[in-house]
Amino acid sequence: SGPNITPEYWRRPDANQDSFSFDEHGNRWLHSGDAGMIDDEGCIYIVDRYKDMYISGGENVYPAEVEQIIFGLPQVGDVAVIGVPHERWGETGKAIVVLKEGQNLAAEAIIDHCKANLAKFKVPQSVDFIDVLPRNAAGKVLKRELRQQYITEKSS
Template structure:
Protein backbone atom coordinates (compact mmCIF):
# COMPACT_ATOMS: atom_id res chain seq x y z
CA UNK A 1 0.00 0.00 0.00
CA UNK A 2 2.79 2.43 0.92
CA UNK A 3 4.63 1.47 -2.28
CA UNK A 4 1.56 2.31 -4.37
CA UNK A 5 1.26 5.69 -2.68
CA UNK A 6 4.94 6.48 -3.28
CA UNK A 7 4.73 5.47 -6.94
CA UNK A 8 1.67 7.64 -7.56
CA UNK A 9 3.41 10.55 -5.86
CA UNK A 10 6.60 10.09 -7.91
CA UNK A 11 4.74 9.56 -11.19
CA UNK A 12 1.47 11.54 -10.91
CA UNK A 13 0.66 11.17 -14.61
CA UNK A 14 1.26 7.42 -14.75
CA UNK A 15 -1.46 4.78 -14.68
CA UNK A 16 -0.90 2.16 -12.00
CA UNK A 17 -2.52 -1.26 -12.07
CA UNK A 18 -1.91 -4.44 -10.11
CA UNK A 19 -2.00 -8.17 -10.76
CA UNK A 20 -2.14 -10.81 -8.04
CA UNK A 21 -1.03 -14.37 -8.64
CA UNK A 22 1.64 -16.97 -8.03
CA UNK A 23 3.88 -19.28 -10.01
CA UNK A 24 1.28 -22.06 -9.78
CA UNK A 25 -1.28 -19.80 -11.49
CA UNK A 26 1.03 -18.39 -14.18
CA UNK A 27 1.20 -15.26 -11.98
CA UNK A 28 -2.42 -14.34 -12.73
CA UNK A 29 -5.43 -14.70 -10.43
CA UNK A 30 -6.86 -11.19 -10.08
CA UNK A 31 -6.21 -7.82 -11.66
CA UNK A 32 -6.91 -4.26 -10.49
CA UNK A 33 -7.74 -1.89 -13.32
CA UNK A 34 -5.80 1.41 -13.24
CA UNK A 35 -9.10 3.31 -13.18
CA UNK A 36 -9.92 1.67 -9.83
CA UNK A 37 -6.57 2.13 -8.07
CA UNK A 38 -7.39 5.38 -6.27
CA UNK A 39 -10.81 4.10 -5.18
CA UNK A 40 -9.60 0.63 -4.14
CA UNK A 41 -6.01 1.38 -3.16
CA UNK A 42 -5.56 -1.65 -0.87
CA UNK A 43 -7.25 -4.15 -3.21
CA UNK A 44 -5.66 -6.54 -5.72
CA UNK A 45 -8.76 -6.33 -7.90
CA UNK A 46 -11.21 -8.87 -9.26
CA UNK A 47 -10.80 -12.32 -10.80
CA UNK A 48 -9.06 -12.40 -14.16
CA UNK A 49 -11.41 -12.99 -17.09
CA UNK A 50 -10.59 -16.72 -17.38
CA UNK A 51 -10.22 -17.36 -13.64
CA UNK A 52 -12.59 -18.26 -10.81
CA UNK A 53 -11.84 -17.18 -7.25
CA UNK A 54 -13.39 -18.26 -3.94
CA UNK A 55 -12.68 -17.57 -0.28
CA UNK A 56 -13.06 -20.59 1.99
CA UNK A 57 -12.64 -21.65 5.61
CA UNK A 58 -10.46 -24.52 6.87
CA UNK A 59 -13.09 -27.01 5.66
CA UNK A 60 -13.15 -25.47 2.16
CA UNK A 61 -16.61 -24.01 2.76
CA UNK A 62 -17.41 -20.67 1.12
CA UNK A 63 -17.46 -17.65 3.41
CA UNK A 64 -19.46 -14.41 2.98
CA UNK A 65 -18.05 -11.02 1.92
CA UNK A 66 -16.15 -9.19 4.63
CA UNK A 67 -14.85 -12.29 6.40
CA UNK A 68 -11.28 -13.55 6.08
CA UNK A 69 -10.61 -16.88 4.40
CA UNK A 70 -8.11 -18.66 2.18
CA UNK A 71 -8.01 -17.59 -1.46
CA UNK A 72 -8.51 -20.51 -3.84
CA UNK A 73 -8.65 -20.36 -7.62
CA UNK A 74 -9.15 -22.42 -10.75
CA UNK A 75 -8.85 -21.81 -14.46
CA UNK A 76 -6.77 -22.73 -17.52
CA UNK A 77 -3.81 -20.82 -16.06
CA UNK A 78 -3.50 -23.12 -13.03
CA UNK A 79 -0.71 -25.69 -13.05
CA UNK A 80 -1.24 -29.40 -13.66
CA UNK A 81 0.92 -30.24 -10.64
CA UNK A 82 4.35 -30.15 -9.04
CA UNK A 83 7.05 -32.11 -10.85
CA UNK A 84 7.43 -35.58 -9.30
CA UNK A 85 5.65 -34.50 -6.09
CA UNK A 86 2.16 -36.04 -6.06
CA UNK A 87 1.65 -35.42 -2.33
CA UNK A 88 2.25 -31.67 -2.60
CA UNK A 89 0.10 -31.58 -5.74
CA UNK A 90 -2.80 -33.31 -4.00
CA UNK A 91 -2.57 -30.93 -1.04
CA UNK A 92 -2.38 -27.76 -3.14
CA UNK A 93 -4.97 -28.73 -5.78
CA UNK A 94 -7.64 -30.07 -3.44
CA UNK A 95 -10.99 -30.52 -5.16
CA UNK A 96 -9.60 -29.14 -8.40
CA UNK A 97 -8.94 -25.72 -6.83
CA UNK A 98 -5.53 -24.13 -6.31
CA UNK A 99 -5.13 -23.40 -2.59
CA UNK A 100 -2.88 -20.34 -2.54
CA UNK A 101 -2.08 -20.23 1.18
CA UNK A 102 -3.03 -16.55 1.12
CA UNK A 103 -5.70 -15.14 3.41
CA UNK A 104 -8.01 -12.51 1.99
CA UNK A 105 -11.43 -10.92 2.11
CA UNK A 106 -13.82 -9.72 -0.57
CA UNK A 107 -15.86 -6.53 -0.28
CA UNK A 108 -19.47 -6.07 -1.36
CA UNK A 109 -18.35 -5.10 -4.87
CA UNK A 110 -16.28 -8.25 -5.33
CA UNK A 111 -12.83 -6.67 -4.92
CA UNK A 112 -10.26 -8.92 -3.26
CA UNK A 113 -7.96 -7.76 -0.46
CA UNK A 114 -4.99 -9.91 0.58
CA UNK A 115 -4.67 -9.96 4.35
CA UNK A 116 -1.63 -12.19 4.90
CA UNK A 117 -0.08 -15.60 4.37
CA UNK A 118 -2.02 -18.29 6.21
CA UNK A 119 1.15 -19.76 7.71
CA UNK A 120 2.23 -16.34 9.03
CA UNK A 121 -0.93 -15.64 11.02
CA UNK A 122 -0.24 -15.19 14.74
CA UNK A 123 -2.64 -16.56 17.36
CA UNK A 124 -2.14 -14.88 20.71
CA UNK A 125 -4.56 -15.21 23.60
CA UNK A 126 -7.17 -16.65 21.23
CA UNK A 127 -6.98 -13.63 18.89
CA UNK A 128 -5.97 -13.94 15.23
CA UNK A 129 -3.39 -11.31 14.28
CA UNK A 130 -2.23 -10.67 10.72
CA UNK A 131 1.42 -9.51 10.62
CA UNK A 132 0.91 -7.63 7.36
CA UNK A 133 -1.40 -5.13 9.07
CA UNK A 134 1.26 -4.34 11.67
CA UNK A 135 4.00 -4.20 9.03
CA UNK A 136 2.08 -1.63 7.01
CA UNK A 137 1.88 0.59 10.09
CA UNK A 138 5.61 0.18 10.73
CA UNK A 139 6.51 0.95 7.10
CA UNK A 140 4.61 4.23 7.41
CA UNK A 141 6.96 5.45 10.16
CA UNK A 142 9.49 7.95 8.74
CA UNK A 143 12.43 6.36 10.58
CA UNK A 144 11.74 2.75 9.56
CA UNK A 145 13.12 1.30 6.33
CA UNK A 146 11.89 -2.28 6.62
CA UNK A 147 10.01 -4.44 9.08
CA UNK A 148 8.89 -8.02 9.52
CA UNK A 149 6.45 -9.23 12.16
CA UNK A 150 6.48 -12.83 13.38
CA UNK A 151 4.94 -14.90 16.14
CA UNK A 152 7.23 -16.36 18.79
CA UNK A 153 6.29 -18.95 21.43
CA UNK A 154 4.87 -17.53 24.64
CA UNK A 155 4.02 -19.63 27.73
CA UNK A 156 1.04 -17.45 28.65
CA UNK A 157 -0.44 -16.35 25.32
CA UNK A 158 0.61 -19.20 23.02
CA UNK A 159 2.40 -16.76 20.72
CA UNK A 160 3.59 -13.20 21.11
CA UNK A 161 3.97 -10.53 18.45
CA UNK A 162 7.63 -9.78 17.72
CA UNK A 163 8.76 -7.04 15.32
CA UNK A 164 12.10 -7.17 13.51
CA UNK A 165 12.94 -3.66 12.34
CA UNK A 166 15.53 -2.11 10.02
CA UNK A 167 15.95 1.63 10.57
CA UNK A 168 16.85 4.12 7.88
CA UNK A 169 20.47 5.22 7.82
CA UNK A 170 21.32 7.59 10.66
CA UNK A 171 18.02 7.05 12.51
CA UNK A 172 17.55 5.80 16.05
CA UNK A 173 14.54 4.40 17.89
CA UNK A 174 13.95 2.47 21.08
CA UNK A 175 11.81 -0.61 21.54
CA UNK A 176 9.39 1.44 23.63
CA UNK A 177 9.02 4.05 20.88
CA UNK A 178 8.12 1.41 18.30
CA UNK A 179 5.59 -0.26 20.61
CA UNK A 180 3.99 3.07 21.55
CA UNK A 181 3.75 4.04 17.87
CA UNK A 182 2.01 0.76 17.04
CA UNK A 183 -0.32 1.11 20.02
CA UNK A 184 -1.37 4.55 18.75
CA UNK A 185 -2.20 3.16 15.30
CA UNK A 186 -3.53 -0.33 16.04
CA UNK A 187 -5.79 -2.12 18.47
CA UNK A 188 -3.76 -2.60 21.65
CA UNK A 189 -3.68 -6.41 21.44
CA UNK A 190 -2.01 -6.18 18.00
CA UNK A 191 0.98 -4.13 19.11
CA UNK A 192 4.35 -5.94 19.30
CA UNK A 193 5.29 -7.33 22.68
CA UNK A 194 8.95 -7.08 21.72
CA UNK A 195 11.05 -5.29 19.10
CA UNK A 196 14.44 -6.18 17.66
CA UNK A 197 16.63 -3.94 15.50
CA UNK A 198 18.74 -5.53 12.74
CA UNK A 199 20.80 -4.30 9.80
CA UNK A 200 19.17 -6.55 7.17
CA UNK A 201 16.20 -8.87 6.77
CA UNK A 202 16.86 -12.32 5.25
CA UNK A 203 15.42 -12.57 1.75
CA UNK A 204 14.92 -15.21 -0.92
CA UNK A 205 16.36 -14.95 -4.42
CA UNK A 206 13.02 -13.42 -5.43
CA UNK A 207 13.37 -10.71 -2.77
CA UNK A 208 10.74 -12.03 -0.36
CA UNK A 209 11.42 -11.74 3.37
CA UNK A 210 12.13 -15.21 4.79
CA UNK A 211 9.99 -15.22 7.91
CA UNK A 212 10.66 -18.91 8.47
CA UNK A 213 14.35 -18.06 8.87
CA UNK A 214 13.51 -15.25 11.29
CA UNK A 215 11.35 -17.60 13.38
CA UNK A 216 13.87 -20.45 13.33
CA UNK A 217 16.70 -18.18 14.45
CA UNK A 218 14.68 -17.02 17.45
CA UNK A 219 13.18 -20.29 18.69
Protein backbone atom coordinates in the same frame (compact mmCIF):
# COMPACT_ATOMS: atom_id res chain seq x y z
CA SER B 1 -10.37 -24.06 -10.47
CA GLY B 2 -9.88 -24.32 -14.20
CA PRO B 3 -7.28 -24.99 -16.88
CA ASN B 4 -5.31 -21.87 -15.99
CA ILE B 5 -3.97 -23.49 -12.80
CA THR B 6 -0.57 -25.13 -12.94
CA PRO B 7 -0.78 -28.93 -13.14
CA GLU B 8 1.70 -29.33 -10.27
CA TYR B 9 4.73 -27.93 -8.52
CA TRP B 10 7.86 -29.16 -10.27
CA ARG B 11 9.62 -31.83 -8.19
CA ARG B 12 7.61 -30.92 -5.07
CA PRO B 13 5.17 -33.77 -4.29
CA ASP B 14 4.82 -32.43 -0.73
CA ALA B 15 3.68 -29.04 -2.04
CA ASN B 16 1.33 -30.71 -4.52
CA GLN B 17 -0.37 -32.70 -1.77
CA ASP B 18 -0.79 -29.61 0.43
CA SER B 19 -1.84 -27.21 -2.33
CA PHE B 20 -4.28 -29.08 -4.58
CA SER B 21 -7.62 -30.72 -3.86
CA PHE B 22 -10.81 -31.81 -5.60
CA ASP B 23 -14.36 -30.84 -4.67
CA GLU B 24 -17.44 -33.08 -4.76
CA HIS B 25 -17.91 -32.32 -8.48
CA GLY B 26 -14.37 -33.33 -9.42
CA ASN B 27 -13.17 -29.75 -9.90
CA ARG B 28 -9.52 -29.25 -9.03
CA TRP B 29 -8.67 -26.38 -6.68
CA LEU B 30 -5.42 -24.64 -5.81
CA HIS B 31 -5.10 -23.54 -2.19
CA SER B 32 -2.73 -20.59 -2.58
CA GLY B 33 -2.22 -19.89 1.11
CA ASP B 34 -3.29 -16.27 0.62
CA ALA B 35 -5.59 -14.72 3.22
CA GLY B 36 -8.09 -12.33 1.71
CA MET B 37 -11.39 -10.57 2.11
CA ILE B 38 -14.24 -9.41 -0.09
CA ASP B 39 -15.61 -5.91 0.53
CA ASP B 40 -19.23 -4.76 0.23
CA GLU B 41 -18.74 -3.98 -3.47
CA GLY B 42 -17.40 -7.46 -4.25
CA CYS B 43 -13.75 -6.42 -4.60
CA ILE B 44 -11.20 -8.98 -3.43
CA TYR B 45 -8.22 -7.95 -1.30
CA ILE B 46 -5.25 -10.14 -0.39
CA VAL B 47 -4.22 -9.20 3.15
CA ASP B 48 -1.46 -11.67 4.01
CA ARG B 49 -0.39 -15.32 3.89
CA TYR B 50 -2.05 -17.84 6.21
CA LYS B 51 1.33 -19.35 7.07
CA ASP B 52 2.48 -15.95 8.41
CA MET B 53 -0.64 -15.43 10.55
CA TYR B 54 -0.29 -16.14 14.26
CA ILE B 55 -2.86 -16.48 17.02
CA SER B 56 -2.46 -14.34 20.13
CA GLY B 57 -4.91 -14.92 22.95
CA GLY B 58 -7.36 -16.55 20.55
CA GLU B 59 -7.23 -13.68 18.03
CA ASN B 60 -5.83 -13.98 14.50
CA VAL B 61 -3.06 -11.50 13.76
CA TYR B 62 -1.95 -10.85 10.18
CA PRO B 63 1.63 -9.51 10.33
CA ALA B 64 1.23 -7.42 7.16
CA GLU B 65 -1.17 -5.10 9.02
CA VAL B 66 1.29 -4.60 11.88
CA GLU B 67 4.19 -4.14 9.45
CA GLN B 68 2.27 -1.43 7.59
CA ILE B 69 1.83 0.52 10.83
CA ILE B 70 5.52 0.21 11.72
CA PHE B 71 6.48 1.32 8.20
CA GLY B 72 4.64 4.55 9.04
CA LEU B 73 7.59 5.55 11.21
CA PRO B 74 10.04 7.56 9.08
CA GLN B 75 13.11 5.95 10.67
CA VAL B 76 12.10 2.43 9.58
CA GLY B 77 13.68 1.05 6.42
CA ASP B 78 12.37 -2.51 6.62
CA VAL B 79 10.34 -4.64 9.01
CA ALA B 80 9.04 -8.15 9.50
CA VAL B 81 6.63 -9.23 12.21
CA ILE B 82 6.53 -12.86 13.33
CA GLY B 83 4.60 -14.78 15.95
CA VAL B 84 6.74 -16.21 18.73
CA PRO B 85 5.75 -18.63 21.52
CA HIS B 86 4.27 -17.11 24.68
CA GLU B 87 3.24 -19.05 27.79
CA ARG B 88 0.02 -17.12 28.46
CA TRP B 89 -1.16 -15.98 25.02
CA GLY B 90 0.03 -18.88 22.84
CA GLU B 91 1.93 -16.50 20.58
CA THR B 92 2.77 -12.82 20.58
CA GLY B 93 4.24 -10.56 17.96
CA LYS B 94 7.92 -9.78 17.58
CA ALA B 95 8.88 -6.93 15.26
CA ILE B 96 12.24 -7.29 13.57
CA VAL B 97 13.24 -3.86 12.35
CA VAL B 98 15.90 -2.48 10.03
CA LEU B 99 16.44 1.23 10.58
CA LYS B 100 17.33 3.59 7.77
CA GLU B 101 20.99 4.57 7.71
CA GLY B 102 21.84 7.15 10.37
CA GLN B 103 18.50 6.79 12.14
CA ASN B 104 17.82 5.95 15.78
CA LEU B 105 14.59 4.67 17.26
CA ALA B 106 13.87 2.96 20.56
CA ALA B 107 11.91 -0.27 20.72
CA GLU B 108 9.50 1.43 23.13
CA ALA B 109 8.72 4.10 20.50
CA ILE B 110 7.76 1.39 18.01
CA ILE B 111 5.54 -0.36 20.55
CA ASP B 112 3.92 2.96 21.55
CA HIS B 113 3.25 3.77 17.88
CA CYS B 114 1.60 0.36 17.47
CA LYS B 115 -0.49 0.85 20.63
CA ALA B 116 -1.82 4.12 19.19
CA ASN B 117 -2.78 2.51 15.87
CA LEU B 118 -3.68 -1.15 16.48
CA ALA B 119 -5.90 -3.29 18.65
CA LYS B 120 -4.12 -4.34 21.84
CA PHE B 121 -3.74 -8.00 20.80
CA LYS B 122 -1.96 -6.96 17.57
CA VAL B 123 0.74 -4.87 19.27
CA PRO B 124 4.18 -6.57 19.19
CA GLN B 125 5.44 -7.46 22.65
CA SER B 126 9.09 -7.14 21.62
CA VAL B 127 11.28 -5.51 19.01
CA ASP B 128 14.68 -6.58 17.70
CA PHE B 129 16.90 -4.47 15.46
CA ILE B 130 19.00 -6.09 12.72
CA ASP B 131 21.03 -4.81 9.76
CA VAL B 132 19.19 -6.68 6.99
CA LEU B 133 16.22 -9.04 6.72
CA PRO B 134 16.85 -12.43 5.08
CA ARG B 135 15.21 -12.60 1.64
CA ASN B 136 14.86 -15.18 -1.10
CA ALA B 137 15.84 -14.65 -4.75
CA ALA B 138 12.42 -13.09 -5.44
CA GLY B 139 12.95 -10.55 -2.65
CA LYS B 140 10.42 -12.04 -0.22
CA VAL B 141 11.31 -11.94 3.47
CA LEU B 142 12.13 -15.41 4.78
CA LYS B 143 9.94 -15.32 7.88
CA ARG B 144 10.38 -19.05 8.46
CA GLU B 145 14.14 -18.43 8.90
CA LEU B 146 13.44 -15.57 11.29
CA ARG B 147 11.10 -17.75 13.38
CA GLN B 148 13.64 -20.61 13.44
CA GLN B 149 16.43 -18.22 14.43
CA TYR B 150 14.38 -16.77 17.28
CA ILE B 151 13.34 -20.17 18.63
CA THR B 152 16.95 -21.44 18.41
CA GLU B 153 18.27 -18.36 20.25
CA LYS B 154 15.54 -18.58 22.91
CA SER B 155 16.24 -22.26 23.64
CA SER B 156 20.05 -21.76 23.82
